Amino acid sequence: MKNPPTRKTGIAALLALLAAAIVLVPALAAAAQVPPPPAGAPPPGLPRVFLDWPGADIEALGAEIAFVEFVASLEAAQVRVAVSPLAPPAVGFEIAFTGLKEFQGLDNKLGYAPAAGEKPEDVRKGVAAQIRIGLLRYAAKTPLAKDLSVRFLDQAKPTSVDDKWNFWVFSLSANAFLMGETQYKSGSYYASISANRTTPEFKVRTSVYGNWSDYWFDLGDGNAYESATHGYGSSALAVKSLGEHWSVGGYVEAESSTYSNLKLTLTAAPAVEYDVFPYSESTKRQLRILYRLGFSRVRYLEETVYFKTAESLLQEALSVAYEVVRPWGKASVELEGSHFFHNARFNRLELEAELEFRIWRGLSFEIDGSYARIRDQLALPAGGASYEEILLRQRQLATGYSYSFSIGLNFSFGSTRSNVVNPRFGNGGRSISISM
Numbered sequence: 001m002k003n004p005p006t007r008k009t010g011i012a013a014l015l016a017l018l019a020a021a022i023v024l025v026p027a028l029a030a031a032a033q034v035p036p037p038p039a040g041a042p043p044p045g046l047p048r049v050f051l052d053w054p055g056a057d058i059e060a061l062g063a064e065i066a067f068v069e070f071v072a073s074l075e076a077a078q079v080r081v082a083v084s085p086l087a088p089p090a091v092g093f094e095i096a097f098t099g100l101k102e103f104q105g106l107d108n109k110l111g112y113a114p115a116a117g118e119k120p121e122d123v124r125k126g127v128a129a130q131i132r133i134g135l136l137r138y139a140a141k142t143p144l145a146k147d148l149s150v151r152f153l154d155q156a157k158p159t160s161v162d163d164k165w166n167f168w169v170f171s172l173s174a175n176a177f178l179m180g181e182t183q184y185k186s187g188s189y190y191a192s193i194s195a196n197r198t199t200p201e202f203k204v205r206t207s208v209y210g211n212w213s214d215y216w217f218d219l220g221d222g223n224a225y226e227s228a229t230h231g232y233g234s235s236a237l238a239v240k241s242l243g244e245h246w247s248v249g250g251y252v253e254a255e256s257s258t259y260s261n262l263k264l265t266l267t268a269a270p271a272v273e274y275d276v277f278p279y280s281e282s283t284k285r286q287l288r289i290l291y292r293l294g295f296s297r298v299r300y301l302e303e304t305v306y307f308k309t310a311e312s313l314l315q316e317a318l319s320v321a322y323e324v325v326r327p328w329g330k331a332s333v334e335l336e337g338s339h340f341f342h343n344a345r346f347n348r349l350e351l352e353a354e355l356e357f358r359i360w361r362g363l364s365f366e367i368d369g370s371y372a373r374i375r376d377q378l379a380l381p382a383g384g385a386s387y388e389e390i391l392l393r394q395r396q397l398a399t400g401y402s403y404s405f406s407i408g409l410n411f412s413f414g415s416t417r418s419n420v421v422n423p424r425f426g427n428g429g430r431s432i433s434i435s436m
Helices: 007-032 058-064 120-139 143-147 387-391
Strands: 048-052 079-085 093-099 108-112 168-180 184-198 202-220 223-242 246-257 262-275 285-300 310-326 329-340 343-360 363-374 401-411
Touching: 058 120, 079 120, 093 120, 108 120, 223 387
Parallel strands: 048 079
Antiparallel strands: 079 093, 093 108, 168 184, 184 202, 202 223, 223 246, 246 262, 262 285, 285 310, 310 329, 329 343, 343 363, 363 401
């Protein structure tokens, strides 16, 4: 029986990963900071607006009203906008504008009365139009005024605001789970770092992760069973916008996994995407078609069932994704097919679906499900798996399908100084699959 790496080694590796993150993230943030404006200076950039409208789609409004910046707290705002329904029997909405800080005393009220039988989406558009009109008086008192007329000329881009994070959003995650009894001990550790930046012209997604698990069993009669598994990897996505319907970009990925029998896999995959709907409508609907062609160099930990210890692979994939966004949240479904060029019978078909319900600013409730038809397990080891490895799920096993279902809460934070929406290439979390 092999002597696996110790738990101490795994903990040290993950602590090193977290230490690097703790040093890197503040340095990036500090490098991007800008000095505050001098006292008495006019409001910099776009007017900051706090919207008090329960159930409103802030992201959609931010894309439609590009000459203001919607902020998450009243303390950070220069203007408060409150939307409330009229008391019965009246039908309509009252929109109250209250000036704060530099705009103190600049208050106003507007109204919107929907026509009989008007659809909810048309009502939303009508209220949004009134909000846009009411906010013009505040924008006119800033340096932005030179770019305004009766119709906004779109001279001020979503990225023209001063953002100390330079539109980067960072995420750090780490956890450890330990268990123990007289005859059993186990430990699982995980850490990850991600850094994402989105502008209308360019989109970047990067991440690094590591996980480690070890087990010890006392089998009696002086015998014990010990084992350990690990997985490390990194990925990056870069996408360039080419107008309202087309985008080009690429993925790169590195992975090592004892579970998947991968000593090291390096993958590069250029891709192109077409959206049936204009990208400018992405806050309401998307129908994206993505094609990618990936080259991978793979080294296996053990010889595979196809008598390979290393190989080069060329794979193509085509996916179709549909997403619709409503004030209550969003729904999406994606279908993807892929195959390897050296033998088309090594292929895969995947279906994913997601429902997201908004609860509060940045907080949402999510339901996810997926199903995959699998015919491309090239990395299965020829030696198979022991009973212990099967019971402990330490080795990937041959299968013709897989499925998953999950529910949970998600909270997002980071840069709130941008109205940027860039749906190109989806979330950027997918890449060429070799062993799953």
